[in-house]
Amino acid sequence: MEKTYNPKEFEERLYNDWEQSGYFKAVRDDDKVPFTVIMPPPNVTGQLHMGHAVDETMQDTIIRFKRMQGYCALWLPGTDHAAIATEVKVVNELAERGIKKDDLTREQFLEHCWNWKNRYGERIVNQLKKLGSSCDWSRIAFTMDDRCSKAVREVFVNLYNKGLIYRGARLINWCPGCRTAISDAEVEYEEENSYLWYIKYFIEGSDSEGLVVATTRPETMFGDTAVAVNPADERYKKYIGKNVILPIINKPVPVVGDEHADMAFGTGCVKITPAHDPNDFEVGKRHNLESVTVMNGDGTMNGFAGKYAGMDRYACRKAVAEELKILGNLIKTEPHTHNVGHCYRCHSAVEPRVSKQWFVKMEPLAKPAIGAVNDRKVTFVPERFAKIYYNWMDNVKDWCISRQLWWGHRIPVWYCKDCGKEICLKDDPAVCPECGGKNLTRDEDVLDTWFSSALWPFSTLGFPEDTSDLEYFYPTDVLVTGYDIIFFWVARMIFSGLEHMRKVPFRDVLIHGLVRDEQGRKMSKSLGNGVDPLDVIDKYGADSLRFSLLQGVAPGNDMRYSDSKVEACRNFMNKIWNASRYVIMNCEGRTIKSVTGFKLTHADKWIISRLQAAIRDVTLALNKFELGIACQIMYDFMWSDFCDWYIELTKAALYSEDGERKDNAVSVLLFVLENALKLLHPFVPFITDEIYRSLPHTTGSIMVSDFPRYNSKLAYKKEAAAFGGVMEIIKAVREIKVETGCAPSKKVNVYFVSDNKRLITTNAEYIARLAGCGNVKNINSKDDLDERCVAKVTGVGTLYIPTGELVDADKERERLNAELDKVTGEIRRADGKLNNTGFIAKAPKQLVDAERAKLEKFREMREKILEQLKNL
RNA sequence: GGGGGCAUAGCUCAGUUGGUUAGAGCGUUUGCUUGACAUGCAAAAGGUCGCAGAUUCGAGUUCUGCUGUUCCCACCA
Numbered sequence: 001m002e003k004t005y006n007p008k009e010f011e012e013r014l015y016n017d018w019e020q021s022g023y024f025k026a027v028r029d030d031d032k033v034p035f036t037v038i039m040p041p042p043n044v045t046g047q048l049h050m051g052h053a054v055d056e057t058m059q060d061t062i063i064r065f066k067r068m069q070g071y072c073a074l075w076l077p078g079t080d081h082a083a084i085a086t087e088v089k090v091v092n093e094l095a096e097r098g099i100k101k102d103d104l105t106r107e108q109f110l111e112h113c114w115n116w117k118n119r120y121g122e123r124i125v126n127q128l129k130k131l132g133s134s135c136d137w138s139r140i141a142f143t144m145d146d147r148c149s150k151a152v153r154e155v156f157v158n159l160y161n162k163g164l165i166y167r168g169a170r171l172i173n174w175c176p177g178c179r180t181a182i183s184d185a186e187v188e189y190e191e192e193n194s195y196l197w198y199i200k201y202f203i204e205g206s207d208s209e210g211l212v213v214a215t216t217r218p219e220t221m222f223g224d225t226a227v228a229v230n231p232a233d234e235r236y237k238k239y240i241g242k243n244v245i246l247p248i249i250n251k252p253v254p255v256v257g258d259e260h261a262d263m264a265f266g267t268g269c270v271k272i273t274p275a276h277d278p279n280d281f282e283v284g285k286r287h288n289l290e291s292v293t294v295m296n297g298d299g300t301m302n303g304f305a306g307k308y309a310g311m312d313r314y315a316c317r318k319a320v321a322e323e324l325k326i327l328g329n330l331i332k333t334e335p336h337t338h339n340v341g342h343c344y345r346c347h348s349a350v351e352p353r354v355s356k357q358w359f360v361k362m363e364p365l366a367k368p369a370i371g372a373v374n375d376r377k378v379t380f381v382p383e384r385f386a387k388i389y390y391n392w393m394d395n396v397k398d399w400c401i402s403r404q405l406w407w408g409h410r411i412p413v414w415y416c417k418d419c420g421k422e423i424c425l426k427d428d429p430a431v432c433p434e435c436g437g438k439n440l441t442r443d444e445d446v447l448d449t450w451f452s453s454a455l456w457p458f459s460t461l462g463f464p465e466d467t468s469d470l471e472y473f474y475p476t477d478v479l480v481t482g483y484d485i486i487f488f489w490v491a492r493m494i495f496s497g498l499e500h501m502r503k504v505p506f507r508d509v510l511i512h513g514l515v516r517d518e519q520g521r522k523m524s525k526s527l528g529n530g531v532d533p534l535d536v537i538d539k540y541g542a543d544s545l546r547f548s549l550l551q552g553v554a555p556g557n558d559m560r561y562s563d564s565k566v567e568a569c570r571n572f573m574n575k576i577w578n579a580s581r582y583v584i585m586n587c588e589g590r591t592i593k594s595v596t597g598f599k600l601t602h603a604d605k606w607i608i609s610r611l612q613a614a615i616r617d618v619t620l621a622l623n624k625f626e627l628g629i630a631c632q633i634m635y636d637f638m639w640s641d642f643c644d645w646y647i648e649l650t651k652a653a654l655y656s657e658d659g660e661r662k663d664n665a666v667s668v669l670l671f672v673l674e675n676a677l678k679l680l681h682p683f684v685p686f687i688t689d690e691i692y693r694s695l696p697h698t699t700g701s702i703m704v705s706d707f708p709r710y711n712s713k714l715a716y717k718k719e720a721a722a723f724g725g726v727m728e729i730i731k732a733v734r735e736i737k738v739e740t741g742c743a744p745s746k747k748v749n750v751y752f753v754s755d756n757k758r759l760i761t762t763n764a765e766y767i768a769r770l771a772g773c774g775n776v777k778n779i780n781s782k783d784d785l786d787e788r789c790v791a792k793v794t795g796v797g798t799l800y801i802p803t804g805e806l807v808d809a810d811k812e813r814e815r816l817n818a819e820l821d822k823v824t825g826e827i828r829r830a831d832g833k834l835n836n837t838g839f840i841a842k843a844p845k846q847l848v849d850a851e852r853a854k855l856e857k858f859r860e861m862r863e864k865i866l867e868q869l870k871n872l
Numbered sequence: 873g874g875g876g877g878c879a880u881a882g883c884u885c886a887g888u889u890g891g892u893u894a895g896a897g898c899g900u901u902u903g904c905u906u907g908a909c910a911u912g913c914a915a916a917a918g919g920u921c922g923c924a925g926a927u928u929c930g931a932g933u934u935c936u937g938c939u940g941u942u943c944c945c946a947c948c949a
Contacts, residue, residue: 004911189947196949215949228949262948270949279949339947382888384876391875391945483944513877518884520942552886552896557877558943560884568897571911582908624888632886632896647908655907731915737903738915744904772906826893838929847891854892 001584001694005570005577007541010690015129018689023703024136026074028472035071036476037063038457038506039135040489041143043082044120045089048127050515050523050549050561051482053533057546058512058627059480060133064682065622067134068707074473075134076460078141079121083408083449084178084186084345090116090407106406113407117142127534132542132685134703141460143452144409151459152409152452153426155500159360160413160424165401167413167422169356171274171281172400173341176299176313177348180404181357183448184397185487187341187350196266196336197321200329201227201244204252211236211244211255212331214266216338217276218324219317221246222305223294224253226272228283231257233268247329248320249306256287275354291354297404299351313351358402358411358445366393369495377504378494381625382556385483385511392487401448408446415441454492457505478625479506482514483556510625513558515549520560531561543684544570550683551631572635573687576680579643580691583669586654586662587696593667595714602723602763604668607646609720610637611672616710618679627683634680642672645727652765670695675708725756725796726763732792733771736801739815740790747774751789753781754797782871791871793819793864795857813872820865823858830855 002009018024028034037059042052059075067073090113091101101109121142128135141148159165172181197218202210211227227244229236236255243252253272260283261270274284274291284291294304301308301316308316324330341350370393372378373386380386402411414423418437423429431438455463457479461470475497481490490509497505516522517529524530536545547569553559595608614637621630646669653665674695681688681702692702729752737744750773752760757778760767764776779785779800787802790812830851833839840848 001908003909005909189945213949217949260949265948272949277949279947338949387876388944395946487945520884552884554886554888557885562884562898564898565884567911571909574909574911578909578912580908585908626888628886629888635896643909644913648906648913651907734914735916741903744914745906769906822893829893833930836929840929842929843891850892 001577001581003578003581005541005574005687007543007573007686011130011132011542011686014686014689015132018134018701018703019129019137021701023701024075024134025138026072026136026473028468029072030472032070032072034473034477035063035066035073036473037073037075037478037480038460038476039075039077040479040481040485041078041080041141041453041456042124043085044079044117044124044142045082045085046120047123048533050531050533052127053131053545054512054515054549054559055480055482056128056131056133057549058510060131060135060685061546061550061627061682062478062480062510062622062625064134064685064703065707067703068678068681068705070706072472074136074139076139076141077125077128077133077135077137078143078456078460079117079124080453081117081142081144081408081449083403083405083446084180084182085449086113086116087405087407088178088346109406117144130534130537130542132546134685139460141456143449143456147462148452148455148459149409151455151463152447153412154464155455155496156412156447156451157424157426158500164361164364165358166361167356167358169354170359170398170400171278171352171354172357174297174351174353174355175343175346175348176295176297176351177343177346178405179297181355181400181402182343182345182350183400183450185450186344188344189339189341191337192340193335193337194340195333197324197333198267198331199247199271199324200331201246201253201271203239204243204245211239211269212267213269213271215271216336217273217317218320219301219305219308219313220273220276220294221271221320222249222301222308223273223275223292224271225274225284225289225292226253226256226287228256228258228261228270228272229268230259230261230263233261233263236269247324247327254287256283256289258283258286276352278352281352281354293354295351295353299348357400360399360401362396362398365495365499366396368498369393369491372494372498372504378506379508381508381510385486385509385556388483388486389491392491396491399448401451402443402445403448404444405446408449409452411443411445411447413443415443417441450488450492453489454496455500457493457497458501463500474501474505475503476506478508478510480510480512483511484514486511508625511556512553513556516558516560518560518562523561536563536566540566540570541573541686543687544573547572547631547684550627551635553628555625555628572639573684575639575643576677576684576687577691579638579647580673580677580694582647583666583673584691584694584696587666587670590666591663592670592697593663595668595671598664598667600664600668602719602726602759603646603649603766604664605716605719606723607641607668607672608714609716610641611675612710612712612715614679615675615708619707619710622682631683634676634683638676638680642676646672648770649766652769670697674698677702678705678708722756722759723763725759725794726766728794729760729796729799730767730771732794732799733767733773733801736790736792737772740803740811742803744772747772748801748803749773749775749777751775751777751779751785751800751802752797753779753800756796759796791864791868793823793861793868795861798864809872813869816865816869816872820862820869823862823865826858827855827862830858 042048063073063075173187175182194216196214196216198212198214200210200212213227224246239255240257242255244255245252260279272280272283274281274289275293292304294302295313296302299313301311303309343350412424414429416432416437417439419435421432421434457476458474461474463470493505544566548566614633617633618630650665650669653661677688677692689702692698733750754760760778767773767776785800789800789802791798791800833851
C-alpha cells in the first residue's frame, strides 16, 4: 500500500468493477424484503451541483446500508426533461448560434432539445458515477421516455374522464420571458421599490368632480373596466352606479361597490383591471365586468393601448404617467414598496393574465393526500416539514398544467374542426369519434414538467402496466430531497400515488437543507460562488466529499460548504488508510485466528467492546436516517479508539518476539478493522472497498458483505470499564510530564498505591509504552519511596513519579491546588445533588448509586491530594 | 398578515424519549522526526448553551413570553 491515501488510484477502477459485477442491479427476490429508493431526477439542464451531491450521497449511504443488511435494495436513477428550464437553455444556445426558435418547426426544435438531453443526460450520469452512486443503471429512466410518456398519457386521460382535468379561461401567471403560462408554485415574490400613482378619473359629464384611484400599474388602465369603492364608504357611496371616464382613451366605465376596496388604503378607490390582476378578476366576476387584455405574450402593449401598442409594458408605464401628468389627471406619486412575482426560471416579472389553459382540479386530490400524512402513512423526517406540506395542501388552488412550449409531453387532446368535438384518448385518434371527420388538430401545448415528475415513483416501475416490479418495489421506502421542492414535487407525488396507485408513493420523506457557500450565501450562477462537486472530487476524492457532506449535519438544516471541512475529511481518509496499512503490514507471516478462539487481553476486550457499541449506535442512527450522528460515531471510533489507543497498545505485542502474541494481536486488529470498514462503507464506499480487498482473509467486495450485527457476548462491559482506568493512568502520566516540563522521551519510573494491583501489573507494559515510563510498579505506601515525588490521584489509585530535584515545589503546589479546586467543585456538585431529597426519592436508583459512587471517589481523591500538599 | 428555522468555544457546527464533569472540526498555545500516518502524536487554553419566567428531584434539551437573525407562504390596489 502507498504511504498516503490517493483516491485517484482506485475510485474509478472500483466503480467499474462494481458495475461490471452487477452489484447495483436489483432483481425481485421474494426471499428478501425490498427496499426501494427512487432518485429525484436531476434536470437535464446542465450539470450536478453541491445540492445534488448531498442528495445523492444520502441516498447512496442509505441504499448501501440496506443492501449490506440483506434487503433487495433498489435505487432507481433517472433524469427529468425539465420542460421550461431546458427549453430556455436550448433557445439561448440556438440564439448564440444565430438560430431563432420561431424560424424552426416544432420537429426541428425538438431535435435540438433531444441533442441537448443526450449531451447533458450523459454528463449527469458520469457525475453520479464519480460520486460512487450505487444505482441500478439498467433501469435508468427519463421523464420523456416511452414508459413515462405512457404513464403520463394514462393519467391525463383518466383524470380527464373523471372531470379532474378541465380547460378554461382563467387568470393565470404568465411569464413574458418564457412566453408561457406558469403555475402558482413557479412564481417567486420579491420586494421591489416602486411608486403609487394617484390618478383622477372624472365623473362622466363633469370636468371637475372625479374619483382618484391609487395604482402601482398605470399602464394597465387601458384594461380598466370599472372603479370600485367600498359600499360602506360614505365618501363615495353616491357615485356607485355612475360612470367615470378613463383618461387618454376617454372610455366610460362604471363605479361599483365592492368589499375589495379597502377604505384605509390609498384614496379608497381602486381601478378594476380584471384581465391583469387576480383580485380584480374576482371583482369582475362578481359584477359581470368585461375583461380586457391589454398586453401581448411578450409583455408589450397591444391594440387596446391605442398609440402605445407595441411598446414594452415598463416603457408604457412611464409614458402613460407622463401623459397623465400633462393631461392633469396625475394628482401625485408616492414611493411604495410591494412584492412583485417573478418567473422562477427566467426571472422576468410575471404578468397576471386571462388565458385559456388546462387545469387539474385540486380539491378532490388534496383531501386524501392530507389524510395520508395525518395518518402517518407518509412521514416527514424531520417532522416539522409536514407543516409546510399541510400549509400548501390546505390552501392549494387548481393547478395550471398547460405550458406554451414545445419541449415536453404534448397535451393528448384533439379538436375536430368539423363538429367542434374535444377528443382525449389513450391512443391517437385517426378520425373524430363523434362525426367521423378527419379534420383533427392536436392541442399545441405541453404539460408542466412536474406533471410527469409527479408520477415518477410508479411510472419508473412500469405503470400503467401491472408489472411484477411495481407490485414488489412499490410503495417505495424513502424519498430523499431538499425542502425547496416539497410543493413542486413531494406533494404532487403523494396525491398522484394515492389517485393512480391507491397507495402512497413512499413511507418516509427525508428532507435535507441547502448547501451554502462559506459565507452562508446561497450558491448561485449569478454570484459565481458555486462549487463544482467534480472539482472537489478531483482534489480530495469522492469519499472525502461524501463524508464532509454528511458529517455534523442535522436533518433538514442548511449547511455551509468549505474546503477546510473537506480537507479535514480527507485527513480522516488518510487516517483510515494508514491504520489499515499498519494492520496489513503486520499480518505478513501471521496466523489469523478467530477472536473467540484465544485469551484476549484487557485492551483487546476494550476495543472489541467499543466496536460493539459502534455497531449498535451506527445501526440505530442509520435506521433513523441520522446520518450525521452515524458519521460522528465512526469518526470517533476510528480515530480515537482504534488509532490513537488500540493501535498504539498493540505495538507492545507486535514488536515483541512472541509469535503467538503477535498472531493474537493481529487477529484482533483485523477483526476490528474489517468490521469498522463495513460500518464505514455506506458513507465512504471507495476507500473501504479498496482496503477490504487488501485484507489477507477476505474475498470479493465489501459492498456485498454483511453489515455487522451487535453481539452482546462481545460487549465485555466490565472489562472495558476496568481498562478505562488504565487509560486514565496513561493520561495522568503524560499530563505530569507536560506540566513538570519533563521531556516526553525521558523514561520516568511510576509507582502506584492502588487497591487494584493486578490491573497495574497486567497492564504495566502498556503504561510504560504509551506514557514513556521505565519501571511501573505497585508499592504499599508512599513511604516506600525515598525520592522526592510528584503525585497524581486517579480513580484507580495514586501514582508517584520520582523526579528528584527537577520539580519546583511551588509549581507542584500550584498544580495540586488546581486539582484540588476541580475535585472540590465536583464534590460540591455531587453533594448538592445527593442532599436533595427529591433527587434521592424520584431519580432512578441506578443514577443515585452512580452519583454516590462518584462522590465517594472524589472524596477519596480529595483526601489524597490534601495529603500530597501536606507532604510538600 | 400567517407559519417555520436558527441563536451552544474565536469561526463552522453536532448534541432526537430531560439524567456522567456540554462535544467535534478548524483556529490558537506548548512540546514532540515515538518503528501506520507531520494529511501526524501528546498536552492545554477557550462556553453564565440569546434574555426572562414556568414545569421538574434535575433543563442546552420541555412550555410561555421577549430580543436578534433568517427562510417559507399569502399578499392591499
